[in-house]
Amino acid sequence: MNSVTFNVEEENVIAIYHGRTRELTIVSMIRVLEHIKDEKMRKIIISCIEKLAEMKDHDFDAYNFILTN
Numbered sequence: 001m002n003s004v005t006f007n008v009e010e011e012n013v014i015a016i017y018h019g020r021t022r023e024l025t026i027v028s029m030i031r032v033l034e035h036i037k038d039e040k041m042r043k044i045i046i047s048c049i050e051k052l053a054e055m056k057d058h059d060f061d062a063y064n065f066i067l068t069n
Contacts (some may be wrong), residue, residue, distance in 0.1 A: 003036045004059070008068055009044050015053070015065040022060035026052050 016021065017028040029049050036042050052060065 004055045006048070006051060010048050010051065011065055012067050013044055013048050018065050022052055022055060022057050024061045025060075 013029070014025060017025055017026050017032065019025040026049055029045050029052075032043055033042065033049075036045060055063075
């Protein structure tokens with residue numbers, strides 16, 4: 001059972017940087033982080049990285065990350 005929850009902004013960010021695996025998604029976000037100047041966006045990405053690090057791979061694979069508005 002996945003106990004990690006994401007808000008809409010976090011789900012959208014993860015959908016944008018989604019890789020084949022949870023680990024690749026985290027790496028993608030870490031790489032882009034140095035280029036993000038907006039502090040609010042940086043906080044969202046850091047939150048995503050922290051939450052993804054808590055998740056199990058099978059929970060990540062089962063989660064449907066889609067862009068929403």
